[in-house]
Amino acid sequence: MKKAYFFILILCSIILGSCEKNITLDIPKYNSKPVVFSVLLPGRPPQLSLSLSQSYYSYADTDTSVNNHLITNARVYITDLNTNKTDTFKEDTFGQKKIYFGKQNIISGHSYFLHISYNGKTLTAQTTVPMPVKIDHVDYVKLDTTFYGGPNYEFQVYFNDLTGGPNYFTLDMANFISDAGLAGKQLELKEDLYLPLVYPITVQVLVYNANKETSDFLTNSNIQAQNANNPFSEPVIVEGNINGGLGLFGAMTQSPFYTVVIPK
């Protein structure tokens, strides 16, 4: 009888003990890559962050602050391909971060070529700044939910699409809609917001128009970050447009503000 109990015990141990285990992936050594991030906005001088990626599995990666992996003393400049003017960036401090700043304001409709060199390496990228759209009108609906007493409103933003493209529109810089097949038609974006409980409520609405590489990068970055702890998620690969590195050299244009006043 004791033998039978022992057998059952061994069997249960095997069954219960073989569910989850850490394994070592036999993957090649990771070589750090330069990471560029810059989104050009019309009417403003450009700015750009430059850093290095790290191995995902090393202990050193636990510090995720930007400064630890910054690339300093790089030569950074962009060329306006419409005017052939070159703007050389200056390394500067922005709060606790080091960012590269240009001086010349970005212009809608112009294309820009980025050139970065550091430690004998060269990175390049190109982007075109989209044209702005104009909001036609904004409708809003009060929803049933509240947040700390503050009302929740859904805003429906209507604007006329631009000819040409493709264009990618967003209200929140995370969820973009494409105008593929809809060029020139009136489009609608929706967003719901929790607002303070002080009437009348004034809301300023604007629509961002991005180019494809910017829309793809920001959309996929957002999805990847949201699914970071989901073991069932398929991998979301964020593909940038930097030759020789990771990241984005993109552009977005914002519409003029449209003011909505919600009376009590």
Place this chain on the structure above:
Amino acid sequence: MKQLILTLFVFFMITGVVSAQKYTISGYVKDASTGEVLIGASLYVPKLKLGAVTNAYGFYSLTLNTDSIGLVIRAMGYKAVYKKIDLKKDIDLNVNLQTLELGEVVIVGSKASENVEKPQMGVIDVPITSVKELPAIFGEKDLFKVLQLLPGVQAGAEGSAGFYVRGGGADENLILLDEAVIYNPFHMAGFFSIFNGDAIKSVDLYKGGFPAQYGGRLSSIIDISMKDGNAESFHGEGGIGLISSRLMLEGPIVKNKATFMVSARRTYLDLLIKPFLPQGTSAAYYFYDLNAKVNYIISEKDRVYLSGYMGADVLSTSLTNPGDTTGVGVSWGNKSATARWNHVFSPKLFANTTFIYDDYNFSINEQMNALQAKITSGINDVGGKIDFDWFPSPLNHVKFGGIYTYSQFIPSLVEGQIGNTGFANEQVKYVHNAAVYVNDEYTYSEKWSFNIGLRAPYFDYKQTDYFDVEPRFTAKYSLNKTTSLKASYVMMYQNIHLLSNSSISLPTDIWIPSSNIVKPEQSQQVSAGIFRNFLENAFETSAEIYYKKSNNVIEYQPGTDIFFNPNIDNALYFGQGWSYGLELFVKKNVGKFTGWLGYTLSWANLQFAQLNNGAAFPATYDRRHDFSVTGIYNFNKNWSFSGVFIYETGSSLTVPLGTYIIPGNGPGGSTQLLDYGSMNFYKLPPYNRLDIGIKYTRQHKKYEDEWRFDVYNAYSRQNPYFVFINPNYQDPNSNISRAAAVQISIFPIIPTFSYNFKF
């Protein structure tokens, strides 16, 4: 190209017809003990070296010009019958074959088996006895788990009944149950298939060389026929297992005229856990299957069949406290119904007319106090088809016909109520699907025979039409009586597509039709092989090579919400795939020891402009080596032993290699992103497993019963079910949080007792 195929086709037809002869022998071949018609039984005239094969309804026709012949009739697992016939007029000849006794070997004449003789390749007649005899997880005998052991068929995740054929995706397999399409053939998130072995008569797997009567999927056809029911006497069989029990009853309604078969299976995990649940809580999960079939022989020329299947998985939980009621119910399942009418117009012309209804439905019901919501997804078809078998001469077997299906796709339907206010959001897509086909199996000479077909599918959805032409061609050249060489070319189109949330089969996967954005998927496959039998067909062997190219294959943008997305077509990527490989198969059919050995060496690649920087990458199910061996040893009438061993290269995985930070996520904030390596570049550890089973059978006066002891994964190998990266793994040695790969294995060694009986 199309004209050339048409010309060849007409040439072969005319060649056959002009040599058409005087008298025809026709009829049905049946199992003598049950009266079940036998599919694929062969009739052979050694003197003329000509023969015929029974169709899906057991009917054959053989037209000859001689007045005295010997006819050998045989089928796998049955004693061959020799009949001497004086052919002076058309003859109706129904033949009953006796089953072979255990270990009995019968020399079945000089003709090689179908696998060598027929101008058909990439086809496996799946042995149903193996489904019942081989060891299985929890003792649940599963048709699809046996399919996975055949060369060219790759298994899905650990323990899953899902499969991939010759590098094709999971949605590229057409599964037909008595001609009705089964859209989700799985229970329990893919661990078991819905097919209850007790109710199944035959299964044919087509991996290539598709005859023209089949279409609609790129990679495989699994044609399953339910038992007709015993025409001689009342019988039953059933079993009691660890997680489910089952019962099948069959018999004559009117002896030799009308029969029935009903079969049921249900799991009872829900009943076992019920007593252990806290008060106010309920939780249940179960699945069930019901199969039923009735057939009635109206006359020698007319026969009707009615068959149906209904099965579902049901999962529910609820919590009731004073003033607070929450509950969730999830169910998914298939229903199918088929009505068929066989009519023999003449000894040379047989027709089958079928009306088909099938339905796949998935629903979630949620209640949270005043909120009630229901989410539904599914697809249902109503259609009809007509198939003719025409035997103009002993050299030609022509099949032609057409099919029409009206389908209703519901990617997601959300409806509900909050208090007294209702809401609904419905997306329904209505689709017309049709096809006509013609196929000729033509014997040119003793050495050469051909299978030539043409299928023309038509698809219509929302003013978008697709009309395509699919040529099919297989040639066979016999080197000698036991060896043949074969080659085939097929083109296939697929107009419905599965979007899957994950690599495991879940009911939340949705089917979508082709549209103006989603073009039909298309594949072309060429294959060649050598087929040889040894020792009077006791051993069947084959070696096949194939290359398959697919266009318009679909992936969706990572992270896309496929379930609630009304514009899902815009979130899809379209690319191409190609796969190639070598398949070796050795099968022992007769004797005390039976079984087979299969090996596949294969590659499966995909390429999308938007993924992996546009570079090609291996498919998730790209497995270089896949080896399996099965064996059943019948020691005597009481004891038998069985075993399965599988070894396969691990599946492919995309894993992050690096990480980087970009500014964002609010002023002064940052976002951590992952730098993945090339898509699916990492291979998981190899999968291997040994299952063993022992069966003790007792014969009683009125019934027979058996005790089975199966051990699944006998050496408790921790095979990966899936691997994921835990970004916050707490290293016990350094106490530092870091990313680490975690492997989930779900099935260690699982011993199971089960009891089966039949009477």
